[in-house]
Amino acid sequence: MTEEDISERITREVETKMATKKAMYGDALWQEVEKSQLLRVLDMSWKDHLLSLDHLRHGVRLSAYAQRDPLMEYKREAFNLFHEMLGRMRETVTMILAKAEINPVVVEAFQQAMSATQQPMAQTLNFSAAQQPQKMQFSGPAKEESRGQGAFGGGNSGADNAGGNRAQRRALKKK
Numbered sequence: 001m002t003e004e005d006i007s008e009r010i011t012r013e014v015e016t017k018m019a020t021k022k023a024m025y026g027d028a029l030w031q032e033v034e035k036s037q038l039l040r041v042l043d044m045s046w047k048d049h050l051l052s053l054d055h056l057r058h059g060v061r062l063s064a065y066a067q068r069d070p071l072m073e074y075k076r077e078a079f080n081l082f083h084e085m086l087g088r089m090r091e092t093v094t095m096i097l098a099k100a101e102i103n104p105v106v107v108e109a110f111q112q113a114m115s116a117t118q119q120p121m122a123q124t125l126n127f128s129a130a131q132q133p134q135k136m137q138f139s140g141p142a143k144e145e146s147r148g149q150g151a152f153g154g155g156n157s158g159a160d161n162a163g164g165n166r167a168q169r170r171a172l173k174k175k
Contacts, residue, residue: 014075025102029110033100036091041092049085053078 022030056077063073164172 014094014098019098020172021100028114029102032110033102034097037091037096037100038093040094041089045085045089045092049081056081093098116121122169 025033056074059075060070060074064070161167
């Protein structure tokens with residue numbers, strides 16, 4: 001057996017196992033599990049990566065003694081650290097998902113929650129449309145005369161009663 005044959009066989013076995021779990025738990029639940037595990041591993045890996053970058057920043061100063069540009073060394077090493085982080089994340093998430101077993105109580109609760117959200121909202125909340133159109137009611141003053149004094153104690157001036165926009169009221173006031 002060659003290295004490629006072994007790799008293909010392992011890949012097929014893992015894909016078969018993942019497909020079995022996906023069928024057993026359902027697509028929606030399995031996607032939630034994948035998402036939560038990926039986010040958890042990403043969070044941990046990113047924190048470790050930032051710590052590594054901090055250590056790298058302190059150590060890259062020594063590269064100036066070797067007649068190398070410290071900024072270019074930092075960029076190159078940071079790039080390598082990032083790709084190593086991505087590789088470790090893939091391995092970790094795959095390992096966690098391969099070993100994952102979900103409690104049947106959680107599966108049942110998730111399926112009930114999903115079926116409840118798939119019902120139409122109007123049916124769930126018991127909304128119903130009005131049978132007869134209702135007349136609109138306004139709560140503001142009905143007439144112009146019912147307006148009281150302004151906020152600063154001034155009454156209604158003749159220009160305010162004339163209506164129109166601000167420019168029109170000013171034009172009327174000048175006349």
